Amino acid sequence: MENNLVIVESPAKAKTIKKFLGEDFIVKSSFGHIRDLSKKNLGIDVNNGFLPEYEIPIEKKKVVSELKKIATQTKTVWLASDEDREGEAISWHLFEVLKLKKSDTKRIVFHEITKSAIQNAIENPREIDINLVNAQQARRILDRLVGFSLSPLLWKKIKPALSAGRVQSVAVRLIVEREREITGFKSISSFKIFGIFTINGDTVKAELNQKFKNIEDAKSFLKSCINQEFHIEDIVKKAGKKSPAPPFTTSTLQQEAGRKLGFSVNQTMKFAQSLYENGFITYMRTDSVNMSNLAIGSIKNLITNSYGDDYLKIRKYENKIKGAQEAHEAIRPTYIENETIEAGKQEQRLYDLIRKRAIASQMQDAKIEKTIITINNNDNKIVFTASGEIITFEGFLKLYTESSDEENGDEKECILPNVKKGEKAIASTIEAIEKYDQPPYRYTEASLVKKLEELGIGRPSTYAPTISTIQQREYVVKESRQALSRKINTLTLKDNKIIENTISEKFGAESNKLFPTSMGVVVTDYLIGHFDDILDYSFTAQIEEKFDDIAIGKVSWDKMISEFYKKFNVKVEQSLKEKENTKWEKTIGNHPETGLPIVLKIGKYGPYASIENKEKPIYASLRKNQNVESITLEEVLDLFKLPRNIGTYENDDIIISLGKYGPYIKNNGAFFSLTKKDDPYTININRAIEIIQEKKSKGSEVFNRTFDEIPGLRIMKGKYGPYISYENKNYRIPKTYDPETITLEECKQIISKKNA
DSSP states (O other), X not given: OEEEEEEESOHHHHHHHHTTSOTTEEEEEOOSOSOEEOSSTTSEETTTTTEXXXXXXXXXXXXXXXXXXXXXXXXXXXXXXOSSHHHHHHHHHHHHHTTOOGGGEEEOOOSSOSHXXXXXXXXXXXXXXXXXXXXXXHHHHHHHHHHHHHHHHHHHHTOTTOOOOHHHHHHHHHHHHHHHHHHTOOOOEEEXXXXXXXXXXXXXXXXXXXXXXXXXXXXXXXXXXXXXXXXXXXXXXXXXXEOOOOOBXXXXXXXXXXXXXXXXXXXXXXXHHHHHHTTSBSOSXXXXXXXXXXXXXXXXXXXXXXXXXXXXOOOOOOOXXXXXXXXXXXXXXXXXXXXXXXXXXXHHHHHHHHHHHHHHTTBOOEEEEEEEEEEEETTSOSEEEEEEEEEEEOGGGGTOOOOOSSOOOSOOOBOOOOOOTTOEEEEEXXXXXXXXXXXXXXXXXXXXXXXXXXXXXXXXXXXXXXXXXXXXXXXXXXXXXXXXXXXXXXXXXXXXXXXXXXXXXXXXXXXXXXXXXXXXXXXXXXXXXXXXXXXXXXXXXXXXXXXXXXXXXXXXXXXXXXXHHHHHHXXXXXXXXXXXXXXXXXXXXXXXXXXXXXXXXXXXXXXXXXXXXXXXXXXXXXXXXXXXXXXXXXHHHHHTTOSEEEEEETTEXXXXXXXXXXXXXXXXXXXXXXXXXXXXXXXXXXXHHXXXXXXXXXXXXXXXXXXXXXXXXXXXXXXXXXXXXXXXXXXXXXXXXXXXXXXXXXXXXXXXXXXX
């Protein structure tokens, strides 16, 4: 009989731990959770204390069988899953499913995979913490109750196959509300005044201490500056300091890796998980900023040896995040002296970030001297100021600088020349530049994590899956948008003459920002209208606090679920009884030629615009990157310009149209997709013929459409035109149907008619 079986979640973790244990230990992986709520019905016995009904997924049965076999042949089983609620639940499920005995089972935890940490864990085993398990179960059960109840409502009221989630829907709401702030923002321009002054041969750029609402006022001011003499009225120097940020938590790592390395939150957690499982960093799901005395001691030695005593300042950070859970350490390297590790390029980049942040947290403040120079005219009615700063001692900045979510403005701090009070300042030019107010910034994944944490929504283990889920469900898209161009006015006073000019400036560029989709907007509006408390930020944060109370044994999980479900279920029942389907509509304007209203709507196949003609409405689908929240009337009118007849080829019209899957060409019963570079509204006949010939020469299938409801049914493009492929049979699509937009029901009708 074997002496010891250690069970962890992942093969990588098992491989690392095995290195630190003797031959007396077998180390196996459970490959994550081994069971979950049943997918049959709700998976929760609502009438019996909300007891969860668990099942082992088919793909986990082989793993469970192997672990059971080894466990029966082993004296002691060590459950070594992660030290958070999710990890505790995995250990509990293993204990239950493998039918382990308390006397032969030990629970061990460690926040880093090092020899000393593993040995310490073996020497100090504990029992499974059922409070942590219950906190995880409560979250899982509550999320299943919400999702299982709300999703069918969305199917009935809006569109089939939609889904809702407790935390995910709140995250989408944040993005929808931000989009509305931006859409409703009225950007007003004003004129800022900048002066370029020469002082003893040095140049200083200074800004006037007021702005002007219009070009006439700005011009009037510049006229008042003609023949004015300026001097340095005052010089103020202030000593300041910058302190380093604490070592990383899960959320700050996700934010900084997004800003500095361009990682998505999912990528960050994937690479961090790899670093942890290979023993390079401490546990990566934590909201603690604390570091062990041993780690601080190692960092102290490194700083004094590498930079000197002047750069050392020992700090003990404390948590400020509301509801911080579990007494973990911050994320730090396990061996701080290791500058490089044996890992992939991206893991090495993330490790370098974690290491520098941990070291910098114990380094001296940076010392700064800020200088403000005031330049006045002789009667002191015109006041310009220039500010700049210099670093007098680098401190932690020698190693690491924290990034910011705020996008940089035009004016940055600069180093100013050494000048004296009373010196003459000669204005070489004074310029008035038109500046526009900036709308609120859209969320990046990093800034959304920050906002969720500030609101107390979610915990370290939930940020990444939440942000991934809302994108997978297509309620939110992450996109980059090109800058737009606009004209701005400038006035320049030089040699006592005012020169007027108009220049072009770029604005509105977006890089990897989160935008709500039309469906995200509509679903959010419906949920707020019917379940405002579920989408309420403070309510969602209160639920998180209740999970925290369960984790410390302060609240009973079934009582907490019962209180929530009573109120929630009443609202669900009321919504189900509503006779009429919810119709989301938004009038965007009137058709310029007919005067008829144009209304945006959501249909079975997504958002579309309708010219409301009572006899025969005219419809046009929105393009994939268009949103009901931000689309303009001009953009909607463009949609009605299709289909376009742009000429003939091989004795048939060339029709440019827009289908569910994008723009296409129709000619002689065949369909040819346009490339991303081709604009359906401007494409000419020569380019259309080129696409047709290219597709024909390749002999490629233009269509390969599928339907989620019947995965085996496909819309194909054959030698003799489009057809339906289903159950090894082909069905020709009549010319009266558009293969780009044909529905599943229409396909069924064609198949039934043919078979009959």
